[in-house]
Amino acid sequence: MRKIEHLGIAVKNLETSKELFSRLLGKDSYKEEQVGAEGVQTAFFLLGETKIELLEALSADSPIAKFLEKKNEGLHHIAIAVDDIYSEMDRLKKEGFELLNDLPKKGADDKLVVFLHPRSTNGVLVELCQDLETEKE
Ligand SMILES: CC[C@H](C(=O)O)C(=O)SCCNC(=O)CCNC(=O)[C@H](O)C(C)(C)COP(=O)(O)OP(=O)(O)OC[C@H]1O[C@@H](n2cnc3c(N)ncnc32)[C@H](O)[C@@H]1OP(=O)(O)O
Numbered sequence: 001m002r003k004i005e006h007l008g009i010a011v012k013n014l015e016t017s018k019e020l021f022s023r024l025l026g027k028d029s030y031k032e033e034q035v036g037a038e039g040v041q042t043a044f045f046l047l048g049e050t051k052i053e054l055l056e057a058l059s060a061d062s063p064i065a066k067f068l069e070k071k072n073e074g075l076h077h078i079a080i081a082v083d084d085i086y087s088e089m090d091r092l093k094k095e096g097f098e099l100l101n102d103l104p105k106k107g108a109d110d111k112l113v114v115f116l117h118p119r120s121t122n123g124v125l126v127e128l129c130q131d132l133e134t135e136k137e
Pocket residue numbers: 008035038040053055063064066067070076077079100106107108109111113115117118119123124125127
């Protein structure tokens with residue numbers, strides 16, 4: 001595990017939150033991306049080696065919509081950059097962590113991603129991210 005790749009923040013209105021984070025960080029987001037399979041519209045801010053990912057739900061059955069039904073806007077997940085997502089998944093499975101997917105899936109920002117259930121990670125939703133170009137090598 002290399003670094004915190006991004007902090008995922010669940011928001012009700014992406015435009016409103018983009019404007020707030022632009023004022024907070026003193027810079028604009030560098031990309032917006034829809035991940036239909038996850039039911040999210042995202043916006044990314046770069047902060048040194050780490051990013052902030054704002055996430056708005058695209059539909060009522062989006063994980064973000066479900067999260068916001070129960071909790072206020074705020075930190076939704078932490079994403080950790082890994083060099084080899086498959087070997088990390090094997091290692092974590094052996095360590096008893098609960099993976100939410102058997103195989104990694106395409107995430108935002110040119111990543112392969114997998115999530116761990118928060119009940120196995122002290123209540124924190126953890127996402128593992130591997131750069132897609134690493135996957136091609
Ligand atoms: C991939 C695109 C993008 C990227 O970076 O590339 C993203 O990051 S997309 C982010 C959105 N996608 C996901 O979050 C996928 C993984 N999440 C899930 O599969 C679900 O959200 C899950 C399994 C974490 C919870 O879903 P469930 O239907 O079980 O919801 P419940 O409300 O019943 O929650 C059960 C239990 O988990 C607690 N919970 C839910 N969400 C979170 C959270 N974000 N952080 C911490 N804990 C969470 C919830 O409070 C319930 O706990 P309980 O004690 O039972 O009340």
